[in-house]
Amino acid sequence: MSRKVAYRSFGVLLGKGAAIKIMDSSLICHPKLVEHLRTIAQREGISHQMEILPQGGTDAGGVQRLHSGIPSITLSIPTRYVHTPNEMVNASDVQACIDLLARYLQEAHTGDYAV
Numbered sequence: 001m002s003r004k005v006a007y008r009s010f011g012v013l014l015g016k017g018a019a020i021k022i023m024d025s026s027l028i029c030h031p032k033l034v035e036h037l038r039t040i041a042q043r044e045g046i047s048h049q050m051e052i053l054p055q056g057g058t059d060a061g062g063v064q065r066l067h068s069g070i071p072s073i074t075l076s077i078p079t080r081y082v083h084t085p086n087e088m089v090n091a092s093d094v095q096a097c098i099d100l101l102a103r104y105l106q107e108a109h110t111g112d113y114a115v
Contacts, residue, residue, distance in 0.1 A: 012078040014089065017047025018096040019076035026057025027064050030071035032113045037073065037104055046100045047092070051076060071113040075101055 012019040020037045021029050041048040064072035077097050080088045 012049050012051050012076065014078050014080055015092060016049045016078065017041075017093060018100045019049055019051040019078050019093075020100075021051045021053065021060075021074040021076055024053035024057045024074070025055055027060050027072060027074070029060075029073040030064075030113060032111065033071055033073040036111045037075065037100060040103050040107070041100055044099070044103055046103070047096045048100065049078070 018041065020034060020041070021027075022034060023029060038048070038050070040046070058074050060072040060074045063070055075097055077089050078093050
């Protein structure tokens with residue numbers, strides 16, 4: 001008996017908004033931070049997409065492990081040809097990241113990130 005399994009890719013696409021990272025090879029983002037950013041984006045109408053990066057990582061992975069653990073997350077600008085002279089982004093994705101980060105900073109103090 002063959003069973004079809006639904007598969008959803010969490011790779012990011014240019015022009016689809018800010019990328020709220022769920023995890024990469026160096027970190028699993030704090031679930032409450034992920035939900036807080038996602039809620040803000042939905043409420044404010046900021047285009048966004050969820051990201052799982054199976055290879056590569058950011059400094060957030062190191063920060064997360066400091067001092068017995070620090071809630072960490074990465075907000076990414078979707079990029080094509082990363083780390084090359086031809087690296088490309090979509091201007092609307094950059095603006096979505098700016099808008100989402102600015103709105104988050106206005107209400108970051110309201111988040112309960114306790115484990």
